[in-house]
Amino acid sequence: MIRQLLFTAFLTPVFGFAATLLDPAAGPVALHVNNADKRQQSVAAAQSPDGKPMLEAKWNCAAATYLEFSFDKPVVLPEFRAGDLDVDLFIPENAPVRKISLRITDAEGETLQYQLTGTIKSGNQTLRYQLKDTNSNSWGAKKNGKIDFPAKLSGMSIDFDRKDGNGELWIGKIEFTPAPLEAGDLIADAAESPVNVGGGQSAAVEEIDEKKALRLNWDAAKARWFEFSFKNPLPPIEQFESARFGVELFVPEKFTASRINLRLTDKNGETFQFTIPAAELKPGWQLVPLRVNGSGKPNSGSWGGDKNKQLDFPVRVTGLAVDYPANSGVGTLGIGKIFVAR
Numbered sequence: 001m002i003r004q005l006l007f008t009a010f011l012t013p014v015f016g017f018a019a020t021l022l023d024p025a026a027g028p029v030a031l032h033v034n035n036a037d038k039r040q041q042s043v044a045a046a047q048s049p050d051g052k053p054m055l056e057a058k059w060n061c062a063a064a065t066y067l068e069f070s071f072d073k074p075v076v077l078p079e080f081r082a083g084d085l086d087v088d089l090f091i092p093e094n095a096p097v098r099k100i101s102l103r104i105t106d107a108e109g110e111t112l113q114y115q116l117t118g119t120i121k122s123g124n125q126t127l128r129y130q131l132k133d134t135n136s137n138s139w140g141a142k143k144n145g146k147i148d149f150p151a152k153l154s155g156m157s158i159d160f161d162r163k164d165g166n167g168e169l170w171i172g173k174i175e176f177t178p179a180p181l182e183a184g185d186l187i188a189d190a191a192e193s194p195v196n197v198g199g200g201q202s203a204a205v206e207e208i209d210e211k212k213a214l215r216l217n218w219d220a221a222k223a224r225w226f227e228f229s230f231k232n233p234l235p236p237i238e239q240f241e242s243a244r245f246g247v248e249l250f251v252p253e254k255f256t257a258s259r260i261n262l263r264l265t266d267k268n269g270e271t272f273q274f275t276i277p278a279a280e281l282k283p284g285w286q287l288v289p290l291r292v293n294g295s296g297k298p299n300s301g302s303w304g305g306d307k308n309k310q311l312d313f314p315v316r317v318t319g320l321a322v323d324y325p326a327n328s329g330v331g332t333l334g335i336g337k338i339f340v341a342r
Contacts, residue, residue: 021075021153022174025053030072031155039064046170048090050124054170057158061096061167066159074105074152079244079289080178085116085129088172093122095169096161102129102174105154107242107293109141113157131176148242149291183246183287184341187234187317190214191336194231195319201226208250208334209285216335220256220328229263229319236314237340244341245274245290247320250334251281257331261300261321262290262338266312270305272296273321285336 022029024045033043040063046056059067091097097120105111112135116127133147142148153174160167191212197203200222206215218226237243245262260276274292281288296302296311306312317338324331 018175018177019078020173020175021077022055022171024055024172029055031055031069032072033067033069035064039067041067043067043069048124048170048172049092050090052088052090052124052170052172054088054090054172056168056170058166058168059158059160061160061163061165065162066157068155068157070103070155071153074154077104077149077151077153077176078178079149079181079291080131080133080176081181082130082132083176083178085131086173086175086177087116087127087129088125088174089127090124090170090172091120091122092168095120095122096163096165096167097169098159098161100127100169101157101159102131102153103155103157104147104151105140106148106151107291108144108148110138110143110148111140111154112138112145112147149244181244181246181289182341183337183339184244185339187237187245187338187340188230189337193234195228196231198223198225198227203228211250211285211334211336213248213250213334213336216322216333217330218322218324218332219330220324220326224326225321225323226331227319227321230317234316234318236316239294239313240342241294242342243292243294245292245317246287246339246341247276247290248285248287248336248338249276249281250285250336251283252332253283255281255283255331255333256328257322257324257333259300259323260333261323262292262317263319263321264292264296264311264315265318266296266305266310266315268305268308268312270302270307270309270312271318272302272311273300275300285334287339 040060043057048054100117102114116129136145201218257278261273265271
């Protein structure tokens, strides 16, 4: 809980952008088929019957009742409560398929399996499925039937009838568009909170695309990174196992930064830095979610205080930093409000 809370922003959403989770047309997809030889199964890059680059799944119906595969590099999912999942499929006529499922593995090691299909149709199709962050069909550590973020798309499975003969189908692009999230509790408005700026850089409050905000300006020739701290202490944040921070950002069309770092300082004076990768940002205003574990791990560095590398509560947001490549010239970024939600 946040003491001295000023405002709760239930109407301010964290907008999610569509994320491509799988695209066989973009290049090789490294994956592992469980017990492939024993079950006489395979999944490999191929062209669908109508000539599209897809993953072809093949199996012997008499050797098993399901095929399962995992991605060698699981794909990070945007945080969500619900959202639309679109899966491109090509299913042959009279294919012995009973169901197709998606597997998501969360930060606590729990895998949740989502059955994507009811009635199987033949031919080329895009299946839309409403994905939620809860599912009773799960297994693994801390089995609570709820996704503990961050989470990743870890694999898929195909169930089919056990009989003589072979089966196959093709899997194409998978895209996910999360529904807006509630922003949570307001911690700070950078346009209303005085800041101290590191040497060689500058910041000023101004109108940015019809919104009052703090504009950061830097020159890579003058400093290796941009950083600022809030002059006045922000409200303390009490104990949490996991919290989602939301930072309003205005990103210009040509953005050279590599990452944006939110800084939290605990009660013993140790500061932790948590990173928003710049590659995930879009031009314009957006409220970007950042998941922080109550242990303080993993982080992008910590310093000061007792140096025990653990968040000792309560903690406060104390500032932000921007990293950018050397010799990348001048850059700018707008900072608006900062929120926290559980």
